[in-house]
Amino acid sequence: MRPTLIRADDIVETVRATLQYIAVYHAPDYLSHLIAAHGRERSPAARDAIGQILESARLAALGQRPVCQDTGMVTVFATLGQSVVIEGDRSLAELVDEGVRQAYRDAGNPLRASMVADPLFARRNTRDNTPAVTHVALVPGRALTLAIAAKGGGSENKARFTTLNPAASVADWVVATVEGLGAGWCPPGVISVGVGGSAEKAMLIAKAALMEDIDMSDLLARGPQSRAEEWRIDLYRRINALGIGAQGLGGLTTVVDVKLATYPTHAASLPVALVPQCAANRHAKVTLTGEGPVYLDPPDISRIPRIAAAAAGDAPRRVDLDRLTRAEMAQWQPGERLLLSGHILTARDAAHRRMAEMLARGEALPVSLKDRVVYYVGPVDPVGDEVVGPAGPTTSSRMDGYTQMVLDQGLLSMIGKAERGADTVERIAAAGATYLIAVGGAAVLVARAIRASRPVAFEDLGMEAVREFRVEDMPVTVAVDARGGSIHRLGPARWRGLATAVDAPVGRAGP
Template sequence: MRKIAQEDLVTSIEDALQFISYTHPIDYVKALRRAHELEVNPAAKSAMLQLLVNSRMSVLGHRPICQDTGTAQIFIKLGVEVQFYRRDGKSLQSLQALINEATRNAYTNPENPLRATTIADPLGARSNTKDNTPGQLFCEMTEGNLLEILVVAKGGGGDVKARFATLNPSDSVADWVIDQLPGMGAGWCPPGVLGVGIGASPEQATLLAKQSLFTPIDIDLLRAKGAQNAEEQLRLELFDRINGLQIGAQGLGGLATVLDVKVSALPCHAATIPVAIVPNCAATRYVRFNLDGLGPTKFERPPISTWDGIPDEFHLEAATKVNVDALDKKDIQEWKVGQTLLLSGKILTARDAAHKRLVDLLGQGKDLPVSLKGRFIYYVGPVDAIKGEAVGPAGPTTATRMDKFVEILLSQTGLLGMIGKAERGPDAIAAIKQHQSIYLAAVGGAAYMLSKAITHSEVIAFEDLGMEAIHEFELKDFPVIVAVDPSGKTIHKAFALEPLK
């Protein structure tokens, strides 16, 4: 029998959530560096450099890699010979209560506050729980006296792109997976790892796919030794075929869409092949550890040599400096797809909830709380600032979620342009073309680096929405790439569709 204090479980998970908020796994950093060195597409290469610079800045600054600090997902393997006790003599708590306590403590830590993303009553008021609780618990009883914990902070950009299907026994799993990739878009911030779960039942296949992500990147080792079974053969085939699509980093085109493909399989019904895919984004965050009853786990920073040669800051000489305070429609007509800009001046922020309120006010014939005429909206929900910061990590969110609002805002408010991540859908592109607007893409997963280009932040509307409130940011050389120009041309060719009639 192994006795473990419940306080140690709480402390370890709390510390793990803090640790992974600013620390990439070493294998991910190494794989991203290899992909960056091999990349020939300038836009994709620049995006990966920004991700690497952000990774270095985050681990040194102990600030989140991404503004989407994720939902706390805790996987526990609990040996039947493990016995919990309380040092304080209080009654034992449930595992869910312990997970919630750890999540609450980690996400409200004043030294490194993490963004509260979880909402309650998803079909009703959708109110933010303010502390990111409840944590998501997955528990498996095992033999022996080991307590193994996997702590994951999974961002919405990756999980929302999960796919599931039940195939026939004669269908090709590889073909189905390849068919899904373009439709997933680039909102999951490639390059990352793709998990594939096969067999069992629908829910187990999806869980298999997700859990497969949290193992070291080793596709190069697999290629060197050769596939030994059908799962390994599928990994190699999918890795080559997915990267052959040339979706590339951030969907900008290029050689690296995935850094690895993981495949996990279980027995299933003879008439089916349940198959699920779940991607891990550029903000890959997880750590695995055991508790032995001797106290909480201590997490040590990887050797800083992991980031040797990566610049302290991102610089790009071949960029055009732009003062957004002095722009009109005539100026943006000169910008071309693929052009890199460094923005300075004042912009507004708004995400899903703020967009809905703005459009509702317009529909009711009411005045907006802030004029959008001639302004840029940045799709972002930042992390709270700490002492010395204008704003916490503030990277872009997926632009397609705001597509349904684009026509209304462009036609009724005089909005000049938008900043987000990944591609736009056909209706949004058509509206941008019709109104001679512009869409600029920032690098998803480079949130801490991007926040350093924000010199001032102030909430100016919808304060009750928390991180989704409308802020006014003042920028200094904020890097973006022209993703959709006023002619309707888009850089995200892998996802380009004809505008809807």
């Protein structure tokens, strides 16, 4: 029998098209579970956050723009049939990288390049998001299957690994670990657990399992049919009972599914990996059979309800950023929703590091931080008449080490996502400042509030340059008030254990 010949250009085009697809569309299985979570959510703050994610998903699909500004590090699990011949002299990894390059440089929908070539020293951006992380398995068959994911840094940074005593409870370790992750991985999402093999095998099977269909609603409806399904349901309920909720604001849904993958291991070992998946949940699987590139059909956008405008709770407080004072901020409460209008600055890790270096040399900063608000964001490049591309927040805890520096410069407030460290919260309160959060995964919705943008410092840093935005009715939530009250502490404490009110628990399911 003749081998299956797959053209190199077909692989490149399939990777390109798939990455563009998952950048724009949420997976339908995730959307259906998220819509259900919104319907049963009783926490006003969490319900509002889920509503913003859903509305932003609708806008992203309609406008063909990324659902999140962090368009991810590309990971590919390739299953190559042994009867397949790939045309040409380029390796499969090289073909994948070319597909990534074309997808991220697409003129009509450019995706944010986040990969740095040297992870330890220079950390210079590759500008095209290459290389991908490609894993290849050789199996019997006549096709090439590519499971393609684009994983954001916030959720990737929360992956965890441990080697337990064989008699230890994996479930208990998972629950304790998720409780300690904070909200930087952007819940509600999926938690995947890999058990067995070696250290690297446990991590690989956990990440691969994230790409399986979300089927928790089916399991709950029909009941578990195996010990593994019992274990997944038990973990799903125990994690949601933590009360972490959407964006860590406190609520009933932290995860929409829990995945489990296992592999034989040494008798003395119990390797366990935990990999979270954020609210973007970007992944798809395609199979090439030698008949040309593969294109995925767009999902039915009409399934996404228009619900963000109907968020529960009191009307948001409107804030004029250009006249904001510490006395006005002192009135804000943790969990209160605000609509910001006026001018804000942007800065991420690299910009903060450069400012610290300048101050250490006794140099003046290129832009004053006095009485300003800084937004932790690295937006996607704009297209057409856009002022800025999708511009959701990045994980704020990475800036904790610079907080005192910017407070000393007179900064009033910061905007990002997820919790701040305890020391940082104390420093914010001591300065009479505040910390606000935008919804991770609502990048298109946030970008619509940005009416003007101009670079003001460090343009060579690309997406990490300092910009000045003019915003109008930008939705945020007070995460840390001027007295040090934190919604990421108060919210989960309020909702802990209440998920059982909508989804009765089952008995423990073993290890």
